[in-house]
Amino acid sequence: MNNIKIKAYGKINLSLDVLGRRENGYHDVSMIMQTVDLYDIITLTSIKDCSEIRLKSDTDSIPLDSGNIAYKAARLIKEEYKIDDGVEIHIEKHIPVAAGMGGGSADAAAVLRGMDKLFGLNIGTERLEELGLRLGADVPFLISGGTALAEGVGERLKRLPAPPPCTVLLVKPGVSVSTKEVYEDFDSLAEAVHPDTRGLSELMGNIGLREMALLLGNVLEGVTLRKHKIIEEIKKDLIENGAVFSMMTGSGPTVFGLFETEEQAERAAGYFEGTKGIELVKAVGWLVAE
Ligand code: ATP
Numbered sequence: 001m002n003n004i005k006i007k008a009y010g011k012i013n014l015s016l017d018v019l020g021r022r023e024n025g026y027h028d029v030s031m032i033m034q035t036v037d038l039y040d041i042i043t044l045t046s047i048k049d050c051s052e053i054r055l056k057s058d059t060d061s062i063p064l065d066s067g068n069i070a071y072k073a074a075r076l077i078k079e080e081y082k083i084d085d086g087v088e089i090h091i092e093k094h095i096p097v098a099a100g101m102g103g104g105s106a107d108a109a110a111v112l113r114g115m116d117k118l119f120g121l122n123i124g125t126e127r128l129e130e131l132g133l134r135l136g137a138d139v140p141f142l143i144s145g146g147t148a149l150a151e152g153v154g155e156r157l158k159r160l161p162a163p164p165p166c167t168v169l170l171v172k173p174g175v176s177v178s179t180k181e182v183y184e185d186f187d188s189l190a191e192a193v194h195p196d197t198r199g200l201s202e203l204m205g206n207i208g209l210r211e212m213a214l215l216l217g218n219v220l221e222g223v224t225l226r227k228h229k230i231i232e233e234i235k236k237d238l239i240e241n242g243a244v245f246s247m248m249t250g251s252g253p254t255v256f257g258l259f260e261t262e263e264q265a266e267r268a269a270g271y272f273e274g275t276k277g278i279e280l281v282k283a284v285g286w287l288v289a290e
Contacts, residue, residue: 002045002046002048002118003043003044003045003046003118004043004044004114004117004118005041005042005043006041006042006043006044006110006111006113006114007039007040007041007042007110008039008040008041008042008095008103008106008107008109008110008142009035009036009037009038009039009106009142009145009287010035010036010038010039010040010095010101010102010103010106011033011034011035011036011101011102011106011138011141011142011145011249011250012033012034012036012100012101012168012170012249012250012254012256013031013032013033013034013100013218013249013250014032014033014034014147014163014200014212014216015030015031015032015195015196015197015200015201015215015216015217015218016029016031016032016195016197016217016218016219016220016250017029017030017031017194017195017197017217017219018183018186018192018219018220021187022153026137026153027153027183028151028152028153029137029150029151029152029153029154030149030150030151030197030198031149031150031151031154031197032147032148032149032150032160032197032200032201032204033138033141033147033148033149033150034146034147034163034286034287035142035145035146035147035286035287036101036168036170036284036285036286036287037284037285037286037287038094038095038101038170038282038284039094039095039106040091040092040093040094040095040103040106040107040110041091041092041094042070042089042090042091042092042107042110042111042114043088043089043090043092044074044087044088044089044090044111044114044115044118045087045088045090046085046086046087046118046119047085047086047087047088048085048086049086050086051078051083051084051085051086052086053066053071053074053075053078053086053087053088053089054086054087054088054089055068055070055071055088055089055091056088056089056090056091057090057091057092057093058091058092058093059091059093059097061093061097062091062093062097062104068091068104068107069104069105069107069108069135069136070089070091070104070107070108070110070111071089072108072135073107073108073109073111073112073115073132073135073139074087074089074111074115076112076131076134076135077111077112077115077116077119077121077131078115080131081119081121081123083115083119085119087115087118089111091107096172096254096279096280098176098177098178098179099172099249099250099252099253099254099280100177100179100248100249100250100251100252100253100254101170101249101250101254102138102142102250104136105135105136105138105139105142106142108132108135108136108139108142109128109132109139109142109143110142112128112131112132112139112143113128113143116128125143125144128143129143129155129157133153133154133155137153137154137155138154140154140155140157141154141157145287146159146162146287146288147159147160147161147162147163147204147286147288148160149197149198149201158201160201160204160205161204161205162205162286162288163204163209163212163286164207164208164209164212165209165285165286166209166244166258166259166260166286167258167259167260167261167262167264167265167283167284167285168256168257168258168259168265168283168284168285168286169238169243169256169257169259169265169268169269169272169281169282169283169284170254170255170256170280170281170282170283170284171234171238171254171255171256171257171272171278171280171281172253172254172255172278172279172280172281173228173230173231173234173253173255173277173278173279174277174278174279175228175230175253175277176253177224177227177228177251177252177253178251179250179251182220182223182224182251182252183220183251185223186219186220186223189222189223192219192222193217193219193222194217194219195215195216195217195218195219196215196217197217199215200212200215200216203215209244209258209260210244213244213245213258216245216247217247218247218248218249218250220248220250220251220252221247221248221252223251224248224251224252224253225248228252228253230253230277231248231252231253231255234246234255234272234278235247235248235255237271237272238255238257238268239257241257241264241267241268241271242259242264242267242268243257243258243259243264243268244257244258244259244260245257245258246258254280259283262283265283266283269281269282269283
């Protein structure tokens with residue numbers, strides 16, 4: 001095999017709590033992560049006569065050199081498993097960049113899985129997750145995706161039942177948010193509203209959409225919201241357009257609304273499409289673990 005195509009699914013956080021900060025700057029978190037049906041397409045092609053890693057993409061909104069986390073993932077596998085062949089990585093980008101949807105981490109996870117298959121390494125999920133953690137805190141979860149409680153810095157994973165069926169409307173405003181800055185601002189915050197992530201994780205699989213909605217929360221939402229009022233407006237507009245619940249994902253700025261039917265979500269999408277300041281509107285479903 002010299003060519004492989006892999007879907008790199010993005011995620012949203014149904015719950016995101018920050019429990020503390022470690023000396024190395026990493027944060028202890030407690031999160032419920034969920035992959036959604038929005039993905040980048042990663043194509044890996046092995047190159048026989050050189051050992052280079054080449055990176056191509058249909059967008060120039062991401063680094064196309066060794067600064068790209070997908071490049072780092074390929075380099076890690078080449079080094080750990082002593083692979084002499086080169087590899088070309090092509091990223092077809094659909095997950096919005098720096099949006100709180102883990103786009104870079106998803107690409108890295110897909111490259112780890114893809115390199116494993118392409119070179120017949122049989123690495124195994126647990127080891128892939130360990131390697132993923134060296135690249136970023138969200139990468140271990142995105143190796144298999146689905147629904148999971150993630151603790152530690154994101155590496156302690158517990159698989160959970162999928163949330164109740166619904167349609168998720170993703171709405172991304174055209175503002176830039178730096179994950180690093182959001183965490184720094186959070187550290188200097190006196191008070192924060194902490195969601196009961198553990199409590200929700202224990203109920204998953206036994207609650208309906210409306211009950212689940214009462215328990216969702218993102219401790220970082222208030223931090224990003226203070227700087228970008230448009231997030232508050234999108235949240236409100238989603239509810240006014242029929243969403244059962246709306247919340248920011250990750251460090252933002254993407255907001256998601258949960259709708260009982262696809263028709264309602266599509267109608268609300270119509271409201272946001274073409275609205276000033278909105279960069280992406282997309283109705284998607286949950287994605288179960290691979
Ligand atoms: P998270 O939710 O994990 O914080 P995010 O969705 O907010 O992630 P990404 O889309 O992963 O953010 O991008 C964060 C930064 O990483 C961007 O500034 C981008 O330039 C850089 N980056 C490096 N490699 C990639 C990649 N393959 N895809 C997207 N961004 C990448």
